[in-house]
Amino acid sequence: MDKLYAPTTIRKIKQKHKFHLSKSLGQNFLTDGNIVANIVESCGAGEEDLVIEIGPGIGVLTAQAAEAAGKVVAVEVDKHLIPILKETLAEYSNVTVVNQDILKTDVTQLIAEHRMIGDRPAKGIKIIGNLPYYITTPIIMKLLEEQVPCDSITIMLQKEVAERIQAPPGSRIYGALSVAVQYHCEVTYVMTVPKEVFHPQPKVDSAVIRLDRRTQRPVELTDERLFFEAVKAGFGQRRKTLLNALTGVRGKTKEEIAVMLEAAGVEANRRAETLTMGEFASIANEIAKQ
Numbered sequence: 012m013d014k015l016y017a018p019t020t021i022r023k024i025k026q027k028h029k030f031h032l033s034k035s036l037g038q039n040f041l042t043d044g045n046i047v048a049n050i051v052e053s054c055g056a057g058e059e060d061l062v063i064e065i066g067p068g069i070g071v072l073t074a075q076a077a078e079a080a081g082k083v084v085a086v087e088v089d090k091h092l093i094p095i096l097k098e099t100l101a102e103y104s105n106v107t108v109v110n111q112d113i114l115k116t117d118v119t120q121l122i123a124e125h126r127m128i129g130d131r132p133a134k135g136i137k138i139i140g141n142l143p144y145y146i147t148t149p150i151i152m153k154l155l156e157e158q159v160p161c162d163s164i165t166i167m168l169q170k171e172v173a174e175r176i177q178a179p180p181g182s183r184i185y186g187a188l189s190v191a192v193q194y195h196c197e198v199t200y201v202m203t204v205p206k207e208v209f210h211p212q213p214k215v216d217s218a219v220i221r222l223d224r225r226t227q228r229p230v231e232l233t234d235e236r237l238f239f240e241a242v243k244a245g246f247g248q249r250r251k252t253l254l255n256a257l258t259g260v261r262g263k264t265k266e267e268i269a270v271m272l273e274a275a276g277v278e279a280n281r282r283a284e285t286l287t288m289g290e291f292a293s294i295a296n297e298i299a300k301q
């Protein structure tokens with residue numbers, strides 16, 4: 012039998028099930044067994060762990076994860092893929108496929124429902140996925156903002172987005188997404204994945220990153236929501252100075268922001284992309300005080 016990730020298998024499945032790949036659902040399937048193995052290995056799942064997979068497609072990562080983990084729950088929005096997954100994953104009794112939109116799924120509840128492996132709760136919870144590119148950022152932000160109880164998130168996404176997530180202050184591509192993800196997680200760049208290993212081939216290269224949830228916040232905050240409001244406002248108008256970009260946050264006037272920036276020890280004419288997370292935190296804490 013052909014390997015599940017082989018292009019010939021995808022072709023046969025398409026014919027047999029009269030399945031049409033959906034561009035709008037970001038269906039670019041992996042066709043390289045080494046990369047499939049590498050992603051699952053990078054997530055570090057073992058037989059006492061639960062893996063939640065986002066967008067299984069025809070199940071290449073799912074099958075590999077099922078070999079390594081105690082249990083796998085895969086969330087796939089495309090109903091046409093459900094009978095296919097039933098067939099391709101038939102030999103794995105530790106896999107459950109859920110036909111749902113991940114953005115509308117209560118992932119915390121899904122984990123709670125599937126937490127038991129035999130008579131023991133899973134030791135670790137690992138989220139994995141070759142993400143549909145049209146909703147990469149919303150998926151990541153949902154998992155982080157909802158504080159889904161997982162240890163790590165190992166995902167494939169566009170290389171350019173992976174680089175933005177990892178960018179340090181002072182870099183041209185450092186932005187609100189970098190601060191948000193780095194606030195919640197430690198980011199590891201696992202590997203670059205060339206566009207040639209997908210069917211159909213996307214226009215750009217991809218990358219795999221692993222996000223490990225921090226057990227402690229990297230900065231002290233009086234008001235987390237206000238911190239993210241300030242970060243968003245700062246980067247919302249990148250070319251403006253901080254003084255101008257932050258004016259209006261929580262209804263503060265320019266004069267008030269100037270005083271707060273001074274108290275935080277941040278020069279008013281700097282731009283958001285030069286600020287460390289600690290400096291954003293100082294500003295937000297000053298705004299919260301006044």
Ligand code: SAM
Binds near residue numbers: 068069071
């Ligand atoms: N994991 C497979 C692989 O690596 O070959 C497929 C990856 S493909 C890039 C993305 C998958 O996510 C597709 O199967 C697509 O149908 C599914 N998908 C798209 N939007 C989704 C959503 N909102 N919720 C769950 N799955 C979704």
